Amino acid sequence: MIPAAFDYLRPQTLEEAVNLLVQHGETAKLLAGGHSLIPALKLRLAQPKTVIDIGRIADLSYIREEDGRIAVGAMTTHRAIEASALLEEKCPLLPEVARHVGDVQVRNRGTLGGSLVHADPAADWPAAILALNAEVVTVGPKGPRVIAAKIFFIDLFQTALRPDEILREIRVPVTAKSVAYVKTVQRASGFAIAGVAVVVKAAAKTVSVGITGVAAKAYRATAVETKLAGQPLSAENIAAAAARAANRIEPLGDIHASAEYRAHLARLNTRRALGVAASRA
Amino acid sequence: MKTSVNIRVNGTLRTHDVEPRVLLVHFLRDLCGLTGTHVGCETTLCGACTVLLNGQAVKACTILAVQADGGEVTTIEGLASNGRLHPVQEAFWECHGLQCGFCTPGMILASVELLQHNPQPSREEIAHAIDGNLCRCTGYSHIIDAVQCAAKKMAQPGEAK
Numbered sequence A: 001m002i003p004a005a006f007d008y009l010r011p012q013t014l015e016e017a018v019n020l021l022v023q024h025g026e027t028a029k030l031l032a033g034g035h036s037l038i039p040a041l042k043l044r045l046a047q048p049k050t051v052i053d054i055g056r057i058a059d060l061s062y063i064r065e066e067d068g069r070i071a072v073g074a075m076t077t078h079r080a081i082e083a084s085a086l087l088e089e090k091c092p093l094l095p096e097v098a099r100h101v102g103d104v105q106v107r108n109r110g111t112l113g114g115s116l117v118h119a120d121p122a123a124d125w126p127a128a129i130l131a132l133n134a135e136v137v138t139v140g141p142k143g144p145r146v147i148a149a150k151i152f153f154i155d156l157f158q159t160a161l162r163p164d165e166i167l168r169e170i171r172v173p174v175t176a177k178s179v180a181y182v183k184t185v186q187r188a189s190g191f192a193i194a195g196v197a198v199v200v201k202a203a204a205k206t207v208s209v210g211i212t213g214v215a216a217k218a219y220r221a222t223a224v225e226t227k228l229a230g231q232p233l234s235a236e237n238i239a240a241a242a243a244r245a246a247n248r249i250e251p252l253g254d255i256h257a258s259a260e261y262r263a264h265l266a267r268l269n270t271r272r273a274l275g276v277a278a279s280r281a
Numbered sequence B: 001m002k003t004s005v006n007i008r009v010n011g012t013l014r015t016h017d018v019e020p021r022v023l024l025v026h027f028l029r030d031l032c033g034l035t036g037t038h039v040g041c042e043t044t045l046c047g048a049c050t051v052l053l054n055g056q057a058v059k060a061c062t063i064l065a066v067q068a069d070g071g072e073v074t075t076i077e078g079l080a081s082n083g084r085l086h087p088v089q090e091a092f093w094e095c096h097g098l099q100c101g102f103c104t105p106g107m108i109l110a111s112v113e114l115l116q117h118n119p120q121p122s123r124e125e126i127a128h129a130i131d132g133n134l135c136r137c138t139g140y141s142h143i144i145d146a147v148q149c150a151a152k153k154m155a156q157p158g159e160a161k
């Protein structure tokens, strides 16, 4: 399994990378951690003429607190998120989800930005990014743009990112410890058959729920959120709300799980995740 | 178009002109002649190709050599020093951490990385750390024994890390 030949460019700055992207257009592919792109190159599912490696651009890998939010650079690896004391303290959902991504070697290379742009319907991060109401910051020839998570994921492997834009940063809020991620894993690949991320805001009496793996794109389970708004998180209320986790969703069916089973897992994991998050409040 | 790639492999600087599509595992095996790094699945699943890149365990079948340019790689050949096996190698030997040996170089390097930042891992922590390494022979139990045994050896004063 050898990739088809390509030209390799290694910009040193974000500006240079944007210029190269504009210049080479659709014939080029950005390379971050490479853990979605290189497998696709080897299978020749992707055959770009040019690969633009953004791995050497200074200051795309960081986790820092800014204006009451946490900013995570797009090139930050899953591993760095898993190990971040700042996130453990201020946004514990991200390290919790990171532990579920692939294996150590994958986490050492793969990046948060790469995963979000790739938008695999079974990737873990989209569930968390939705539940957290995160924002992504992009940069393109027309300058920066801020996109809300809820409008970022468009469809299977499709996002709101324009072809000449680079994802630069992900911004998440500071949260309490009352968060949880519950995933049913596809053992052979490590990806999610149904992954549910929950953020409980005890004071505001609201919850937010992001679900991945179940449909063509990750989604917010708004029917669950509305049902629980203002309600105490009793076992009965949680069960009644979680029963709506796959309402108005077209679940995917494949050899790993039928559409019906995926919908069942969405409901089950939502109930479990709400229970765990509530117990941490 | 070929580009020049410089990688310090087991302490020795290796320079080769390669096409950008050349994978790190082929750079190591075909150009450096270091065939201890195995190719199992070629699909990032089995971990047989695991090496340390700048101290981190990575799957060399899923990294372009150009991405490792300027970096430092440790392969299984680089672990022994002064004719003496690394404590993790000794422990795999003593605890029957291998049978056919195909997964072993990758298992050992993943374990070395674990012990660098967690010198006393629990069995669960070891299992989490070798989650990306498949073994078709041992059933993993002896591998976990071996990593715990290595941890004890490395805690001895004066032992190589």
Ligand SMILES: Cc1cc2nc3c(=O)[nH]c(=O)nc-3n(C[C@H](O)[C@H](O)[C@H](O)COP(=O)(O)OP(=O)(O)OC[C@H]3O[C@@H](n4cnc5c(N)ncnc54)[C@H](O)[C@@H]3O)c2cc1C
Pocket: A029, A030, A031, A032, A033, A034, A035, A036, A037, A038, A039, A074, A075, A100, A101, A102, A103, A106, A109, A110, A111, A112, A113, A114, A115, A116, A117, A118, A120, A122, A123, A124, A125, A161, A165, A166, A167, A168, A189, A190, A191, A192, B043, B044, B045
């Ligand atoms: C064996 C294996 C198991 C895995 N298991 C899981 C799992 O359990 N859960 C999970 O969620 N994921 C899993 N993954 C995927 C992994 O998380 C990837 O790291 C991730 O999907 C892609 O990130 P990357 O940095 O490697 O991106 P790359 O592969 O470098 O890029 C992916 C795509 O995004 C584009 N891109 C990358 N960065 C940017 C940017 N900053 N701006 C614009 N475009 C960009 C690239 O052009 C490319 O099209 C697994 C992967 C492997 C190989």
Ligand code: FES
Pocket: B038, B039, B040, B041, B042, B043, B044, B045, B046, B047, B048, B049, B050, B059, B060, B061, B062
């Ligand atoms: S050969 Fe690289 S993971 Fe199997």
Ligand code: FES
Pocket: B097, B098, B099, B100, B101, B102, B103, B104, B134, B135, B136, B137, B138
């Ligand atoms: S010893 Fe044979 S694959 Fe592990």
